[in-house]
Amino acid sequence: MTGPLIGVLALQGDVREHLAALSHCGARTRAVRRPGELADLDGIVLPGGESTTIDKLSRIFEVREPLVERLRAGLPAFGSCAGMIMLADRVLDGGPGQQTFGGLDITVRRNAFGRQVDSFESDVDLAGIDGGPVHAVFIRAPWVEEAGPEVQVLGRVEQSGHPAADGRIIAVRQGRILATSFHPEVTSDVRIHRFFLDLVRQ
Numbered sequence: 001m002t003g004p005l006i007g008v009l010a011l012q013g014d015v016r017e018h019l020a021a022l023s024h025c026g027a028r029t030r031a032v033r034r035p036g037e038l039a040d041l042d043g044i045v046l047p048g049g050e051s052t053t054i055d056k057l058s059r060i061f062e063v064r065e066p067l068v069e070r071l072r073a074g075l076p077a078f079g080s081c082a083g084m085i086m087l088a089d090r091v092l093d094g095g096p097g098q099q100t101f102g103g104l105d106i107t108v109r110r111n112a113f114g115r116q117v118d119s120f121e122s123d124v125d126l127a128g129i130d131g132g133p134v135h136a137v138f139i140r141a142p143w144v145e146e147a148g149p150e151v152q153v154l155g156r157v158e159q160s161g162h163p164a165a166d167g168r169i170i171a172v173r174q175g176r177i178l179a180t181s182f183h184p185e186v187t188s189d190v191r192i193h194r195f196f197l198d199l200v201r202q
């Protein structure tokens with residue numbers, strides 16, 4: 001049996017880390033830069049990086065429109081950090097003219113944790129992820145400020161040592177779209193990638 005074919009949008013960001021985690025979990029992978037590379041994908045990962053840059057490059061590479069269409073048509077997707085921003089229908093504190101691909105009925109706030117807690121790590125319990133909390137790495141991360149009725153909240157920051165961060169939504173799922181504020185791809189814990197592959201196979 002061959003694994004599902006998962007693309008990683010490879011315009012900017014931590015593409016290699018996602019490719020490695022997906023391969024480790026048995027997926028076939030493809031770095032995606034051009035529209036034609038979307039054709040036969042079973043799912044796509046939008047990496048962490050810089051959402052304003054990914055937005056601009058997606059238009060320059062003319063991959064934005066076909067990707068938005070595939071997402072609307074139900075292509076399963078997982079976005080981490082900047083990838084979460086790209087999947088959000090609404091962004092607060094976006095760059096000038098910043099656009100997203102959309103797909104998740106959420107409002108995200110960019111760089112939400114602010115200067116005091118710019119980057120931090122915290123153990124978080126996530127619904128649907130067995131085997132104990134996930135060690136979450138946040139790097140100038142967004143949080144989910146509002147989530148629509150179809151969105152399942154999978155996790156929040158708890159007891160991080162940063163009162164301003166505690167209680168904030170940092171992992172969500174809507175149908176077969178998954179997003180985390182943090183970067184599972186920079187740790188050796190592949191449970192979230194496995195969870196995504198289970199969504200793809202559903």
Ligand SMILES: NC(=O)CC[C@H](N)C(=O)O
Pocket residue numbers: 047048049050051052080081082083085110111139140141142
């Ligand atoms: N680590 C990240 O992906 C940071 C996201 C970045 N702050 C953005 O706005 O896109």
